[in-house]
Amino acid sequence: MDTQRKDQEERRERVKDRIATTTAVIVLLAVWEGWVRLAHIPASMFSSPTQIVQATIDAWPTLWPATQVTAFEGFVGFAFAVLSGILVGIAFYCFRTLNAALYPLLYAAQTMPLITIAPLFLIWFGFEISGKIVITAFWGLFPIAVQTIRGLKAVPQFYSDVALTCGATPVWTLWHVKLRVAARQIFGGVRISAAYIFATATTAEYLGARKGLGIWLQAAYNSFRTPLIFSATIVIVALTVLLMAIVNVCERVLLGPVENDENPDE
Template sequence: MAEALQKLRHYVPTVIAVVILVAAWEIWCRVGNVSPTMISSPSEIVDATIDTWPTLWPATLVTAYEGFVGFALAVLCGIIIGIVFYCSRVLNAALFPLLAAAQTMPLITIAPLFIIWFGFEISGKIAIVAVFGLFPIAVQTIRGLEAVPQFYSDVALTCGATKLWTLWHVKLRVAARQIYGGIRISAAYIFATAATAEYLGARKGLGIWLQAAYNSFRTPLIFSATFVIVALTAVLLIVVNVSELLLLGPASEDEDPDAQE
C-alpha cells in the first residue's frame, strides 16, 4: 500500500500541471476572444465531443482495432526478427541495414502502395502499423540479447542446457527489460500511425473522421480526434506496463542485492 501511494504521489505534479494548463487555455480563449476556427477552448472541445460521440465512437473502435492488432503483430514479428538477427551474423549484416532503411521512408510514400495491395480495407492499415511498429522492438531485442553477460550462458550450458533452452529461458529473460523498452517506444506512435494511414486512404476510422472535421473547418472536432488518439495511446502503454509487471515482476526485483555492498 505504501509503495502504491508513493507511486501515486509521483504523478501529483503532472496532474496539477495539466489542470493549470487547461485552466489557462480556457481563460485565454474566453478573455482573448480567440476565434473558434483558429483554436478551440477545452469546454468547446468537450461539448463537440459529446455532440458527435455517436459518430466518433465507431471511428474510435476501428482505429483501436487496427492499432491493437497491428501492435500485437509488430511485437511478435519484431521479437522474432531480433532473435533471428542475433543468432545469425550473416543475416544481421545483410538485412539489418535494409530494415533500418525501410524505417526512414515517410508514411506518405508507403501508404499508396498498401492501398494498391490491400485496397481501402482495414487489413492494409494493420499491415502498415505492424511494419512501422516492429523496428524499435527488433533493435532492442538484438541489443538486449547482445548485452546479456556471457557467464549466464556459460552456467546454463555447463549444467547441461541446450543452446535453444538457454536462449529462451536465460538470455531472453535477462534481455526482457530492454525488449520492453522497444515495445514502449513502438506503442507510443502506434495509433498516430494508424490514424495517419486512414487519413491517406480508408473507408472509416479516426483518420477519415479527422479528415471530415478538417474539410468542414470544425476545429473542436480536430482536437477531439487528437485527444482520443492520445487516450488510446495511454491505454496501450498501460497494457504494456501491466504485462511487464505480470510477466517480469517489479523492476526492483532485478537489482543485484550485493551491488550496494
C-alpha cells in the same frame, strides 16, 4: 525497519509527483480556457477545453464507431508487430550473416516517412481494414526488432556458460535464459512501438481508407470544425495511454518490478 522507511519515502515521493502532475494539468487547462475566452478567439481557429468537450459529446455517435475501427487496427497490428518484431530480432541475432547484411537496413527503415510508403500499401491492400493492420504491424515491428537484437547482444556470456554447463541446449538457453535477461530491453522497444501505433493507424486511414479516425479527422478538417480535430487527437492519446498501460502491466506481471532487477537480494 530501514526497508519500511524507504518504502514509505518512495510512496510519499510518488504521491508528490502525482499531485504536481495533476496541478500542472489543471493550471494548463485553466490558462488555455481563459486565454481563448478573453482573447475572443473563434472556435474555428482554436478551441477551448469546454468547447472541445461539448463538441466531443455532440459528435460521439459518429466518433465512437470511428474509434472502434482504429482501435481494432491498432491493437491487432500491435500484436502482430510484437510477435514479428521479436522473431525478426531473434533471427538476426542467431544468424550472423543475416545480421551483417540486413541490420543496417533494418535500423534505417525506422527513418522512412510513412507518407512515402503508405501509397504502396494502398495499391497492394486497397482501402480495407486489413491493409491498415498490415501497415501498422510493419511500422511497429522495427523498434521491437532492433531492441531485441541489442538486448540479446548485451546479455553477459556467463549466463549462457552456466546454462550450457548444466546440460541445457543452445535453443533452450536462448529461449529461457537470454530472452529472459534481455526482456527489459525488449519491452523498451515494445513501449516505443506502442507510443505511435495509433498515430500510424490514423495516418494510414487519413491517406486512404473507408472508415476510422483518420477519415473522421479528415471530415472535421474539411468542414473547418476545429473542436472535432482536438476530439480526435484526445481519443488517439487516450488509446495510446491505454496501450502503454497494458504493456506496463504485462511487463510487471511477466518480469516483476524493476526494483527486483536492481536489488535482487531484497
